[in-house]
Amino acid sequence: MPTFPYDPEDCPEGIRISCGRKALQTYLQENTYYPTEALNAGIEGIAVITFIVEPDGVITNAKIIRDPGEGTGEEALRVVTRMSEMERRWFPGTQRGRAVRVQYNLPVKFKIGLTKEAPGASRDSIYIVVDTAPLFLSLIHISEPTRLLSIS
DSSP states (O other), rough: OOOOOOOOGGOOOOGGGHHHHHHHHHHHHHEEEHHHHHHHTTOOOEEEEEEEEEEESSSEEEEEOOOOOHHHHHHHHHHHHGGGGGOOOOOEEEEEEEEOOOOEEEEEEEEEEEEEEEETOOOOOSSSEEEHHHHHHTTTTEETTTTTEEEO
């Protein structure tokens, strides 16, 4: 399974997947905005972005496969697309010791009430900042943005 980039020096060998999940949660928390159109229309839901993690860790073929509407799918896609601009690349999936291409589906939950407006934004602006990170279905439950509670 591919893993989001993290600092291997800060993560013991046995828990590297959870380090990658926590790094992904932090990345989404810091980079995802709740579209004002969705907020004003009362749109909540889960946007799902699918992409390929190539053997060299590059993200390709990112596209929306579930879109709650009003810009939520586009926002999730924007955040995934920005991953290719990061200094570090994903750790690729492996099979028989070799790096391989892996399709990855990333659910991003948008829920009204867990958000705050972006700095300098008003209700008429395009985006607001997500107060807590979007939740990953079946992966991470977050009650505070900086504290990982459980991994299932």
